[in-house]
Amino acid sequence: MNKKVIIASSIILALAIGIKIFLSNAQETVSPMPEEIKNVDAFFSVPLEEEKFTSLVKMDEVNINETVQKAVSETLKETKSIHLQTLYHEINKEDLLKKMPHKKLVAPVLGIKITENSIAKLSVGDVIKLPALGQVQYEAEITKVLTHKNGSTSATGNLIGDQNEKHSIILTEGKSTSYASISTPEGAFEIETIDGVGYVYSVKDIEDQYIDRSKEDILHPPHKD
Known part of the structure; x- marks a missing residue:
């Protein structure tokens, strides 16, 4: 009985060592994800970044409105006022x-x-x-x-x-x-x-x-x- 336990333990230990070595080799062969892709994934996957995206869109809308208002204001200034x-x-x-x-x-x-x-x-x-x-x-x-x-x-x-x-x-x-x-x-x-x-x-x-x-x-x- 003791011999069977020793043999089983040896097999399990060998399998564990083999799996560890295999995983280590796999991590070395897989190339790291480019920084740009990481950022894109994070941009669309993290809720906090989604909030930043919404803020960015809102800022663009504000900038567009300000630009339009400024253009209208300049046009009115250039338009001659007839009294x-x-x-x-x-x-x-x-x-x-x-x-x-x-x-x-x-x-x-x-x-x-x-x-x-x-x-x-x-x-x-x-x-x-x-x-x-x-x-x-x-x-x-x-x-x-x-x-x-x-x-x-x-x-x-x-x-x-x-x-x-x-x-x-x-x-x-x-x-x-x-x-x-x-x-x-x-x-x-x-x-x-x-x-x-x-x-x-x-x-x-x-x-x-x-x-x-x-x-x-x-x-x-x-x-x-």
Whole structure:
């Protein structure tokens, strides 16, 4: 009986030693898994790494949204903002004539009211609506604004949609008076106001009354005998 136990123990021991040697050789022959593959397996197998992946996706979404918002913001900044202003308001000419005299010998076209300090508040790029002159109401874009030493303000501009440089406007505003020269395809006009009210005149009507067209504009030197 003792011999059988000894023999069985010897066999088991031999098998154990053989299995150990076999496993050792197998570990040496199997090449280690590349680091990149290990990382990929860990990336998809470990719950903590899955959370990091979700965070990464969320960060990408945030970055995309921020990029879109920034692009929209920059586009809005580059887009020119048009500020349409109505400086002049037509008022009843007949009522005004009872209170305020018009230019001598020249009948006004319109009675007009101007918003106080409106010319002084203009900026380059502003668009103003002009009084209805003739059959058309024009708009003009301000191209230059100057403040003078005496406190008055002048602004110049061009008619929108008109390529003729001669069709322009000049606006001037002082403490209590304002003046405007407006050249349009309908003709040239002047606006004069005192204390915010006044008249629109046709330049042609003014010239017809104050310019003697029968006389030459050129002065000739006297002839020597």
